[in-house]
Amino acid sequence: MHAQRTQVLAIIGQGYVGLPLAMAAVDAGWTVIGVDNFAAKVAQINGGSSPVEDVSDDQLQAALSNGAYKATTDFSEVALAAVITICVPTPLDDKREPDLTLLRSAATGIAPFVSDETLVVSESTSYPGTLRDLIVPIVNELKPKDSKTIFFASAPERVNPGDPVWNQKNTPRLVGAIDEASKIKALAFYESICDAAVSVSTPEIAEAAKLLENTFRLVNIALINEFTQLCSANGVNVHEVIDAASSKPYGFMPFRPGVGVGGHCIPVDPLYLTWWARQSGVQAKFVESADSINHAMPKYVAERALSLVNPEIKNPKVLILGVAYKPGVGDVRETPVSELRDHLKAQGAVVAWHDPLVSIWEGSQPVDLSWDCSVAILATKQPGMDVEQLIKRGIQILDCTNSLKGLAGVTSL
Numbered sequence: 001m002h003a004q005r006t007q008v009l010a011i012i013g014q015g016y017v018g019l020p021l022a023m024a025a026v027d028a029g030w031t032v033i034g035v036d037n038f039a040a041k042v043a044q045i046n047g048g049s050s051p052v053e054d055v056s057d058d059q060l061q062a063a064l065s066n067g068a069y070k071a072t073t074d075f076s077e078v079a080l081a082a083v084i085t086i087c088v089p090t091p092l093d094d095k096r097e098p099d100l101t102l103l104r105s106a107a108t109g110i111a112p113f114v115s116d117e118t119l120v121v122s123e124s125t126s127y128p129g130t131l132r133d134l135i136v137p138i139v140n141e142l143k144p145k146d147s148k149t150i151f152f153a154s155a156p157e158r159v160n161p162g163d164p165v166w167n168q169k170n171t172p173r174l175v176g177a178i179d180e181a182s183k184i185k186a187l188a189f190y191e192s193i194c195d196a197a198v199s200v201s202t203p204e205i206a207e208a209a210k211l212l213e214n215t216f217r218l219v220n221i222a223l224i225n226e227f228t229q230l231c232s233a234n235g236v237n238v239h240e241v242i243d244a245a246s247s248k249p250y251g252f253m254p255f256r257p258g259v260g261v262g263g264h265c266i267p268v269d270p271l272y273l274t275w276w277a278r279q280s281g282v283q284a285k286f287v288e289s290a291d292s293i294n295h296a297m298p299k300y301v302a303e304r305a306l307s308l309v310n311p312e313i314k315n316p317k318v319l320i321l322g323v324a325y326k327p328g329v330g331d332v333r334e335t336p337v338s339e340l341r342d343h344l345k346a347q348g349a350v351v352a353w354h355d356p357l358v359s360i361w362e363g364s365q366p367v368d369l370s371w372d373c374s375v376a377i378l379a380t381k382q383p384g385m386d387v388e389q390l391i392k393r394g395i396q397i398l399d400c401t402n403s404l405k406g407l408a409g410v411t412s413l
């Protein structure tokens with residue numbers, strides 16, 4: 001890599017956010033250094049095998065072979081970069097509160113290698129104040145003595161892995177910087193890789209907007225999950241109701257019920273919001289209630305599925321179809337299907353699973369669709385899953401995805 005420092009980008013974290021960002025930047029003419037502290041992942045990436053669905057092996061191999069991209073575990077390589085973006089996970093701890101250990105370690109890792117006028121951007125989702133109160137002090141304290149001015153901005157990633165329409169390039173990017181000079185640098189950077197950058201007045205606005213976006217989804221999903229239970233108890237088809245309400249051209253947006261919420265964002269980010277609320281002595285009751293409604297869904301789904309089985313069968317065999325948290329990806333992080341399986345087992349069921357995009361899940365292997373079962377639960381509609389062969393065999397299916405409506409033997413959630 002012999003690119004001018006001005007056109008070199010370093011990205012910390014090469015996962016669902018960092019690697020697609022790297023490819024988008026390569027397409028825009030940047031030379032990219034992808035830093036990740038997981039050595040096996042770095043070796044896989046440098047070997048030309050993409051760990052995420054949104055980046056193909058061909059795309060990765062092209063970027064590697066023309067020298068526009070490489071992955072490394074070595075933080076000192078960020079010294080070559082004019083821009084450093086941080087894309088590391090921001091999970092919950094065992095008290096379900098923000099765990100910023102990885103973000104802190106990423107900031108600590110880059111700090112000794114920033115140069116004068118490096119732009120440092122956090123793309124990780126976190127509560128408002130994270131850039132200003134956590135990242136800026138760490139970098140400023142540990143930076144080399146001759147690096148006088150470092151620019152800082154927050155630009156929360158909004159990518160939706162597996163989405164065929166919206167990606168890092170065409171999704172407008174929020175940018176909030178700590179001062180005017182940082183703002184100009186950060187906007188110029190994002191305008192070079194995205195179709196549109198949206199400038200907001202502070203990093204806290206950008207950080208809070210990201211939490212609002214994902215909390216909006218969480219509470220609307222919870223509303224529909226609660227409403228589904230009400231409709232089902234009264235013999236009303238919730239999907240017909242949602243379709244009917246969707247005919248209103250304004251003021252309504254359809255959300256669908258499901259096994260619960262999963263992934264790195266929707267179940268997690270709203271709890272950054274509830275924690276943030278508690279820090280200022282406020283309780284975000286509405287969000288907490290939505291969280292508990294969604295958490296109760298796997299148990300509800302287990303009960304609905306078992307109600308379809310002949311009660312004389314003491315240990316019914318239940319096949320779960322799709323264990324990833326959403327269609328089109330093999331990502332099982334925070335999948336609500338784990339709790340579904342646990343509730344089924346607690347009721348005495350023998351449980352197996354099938355997912356064409358997941359080869360191993362929590363230490364267990366999938367079965368194929370010929371597995372003999374009393375009932376199947378379509379939890380996530382994965383591409384390439386031939387559910388109709390179960391219907392032909394007369395197996396009852398509880399469809400949590402609204403994709404099999406009207407078919408014989410299928411009950412909609």
Ligand SMILES: NC(=O)c1ccc[n+]([C@@H]2O[C@H](COP(=O)([O-])OP(=O)(O)OC[C@H]3O[C@@H](n4cnc5c(N)ncnc54)[C@H](O)[C@@H]3O)[C@@H](O)[C@H]2O)c1
Nearest residue numbers: 013014015016017036037038087088090102106124125157
């Ligand atoms: N996945 C999504 O759909 C999505 C969408 C928008 C925003 N986000 C946010 O983006 C951030 C990253 O999420 P992700 O899904 O890409 O996570 P990920 O787990 O897919 O990838 C993160 C990568 O960072 C590496 N890493 C962890 N700590 C590190 C450190 N200190 N130094 C270097 N590498 C480190 C891990 O090995 C991993 O490869 C999170 O804050 C998340 O909330 C995620």
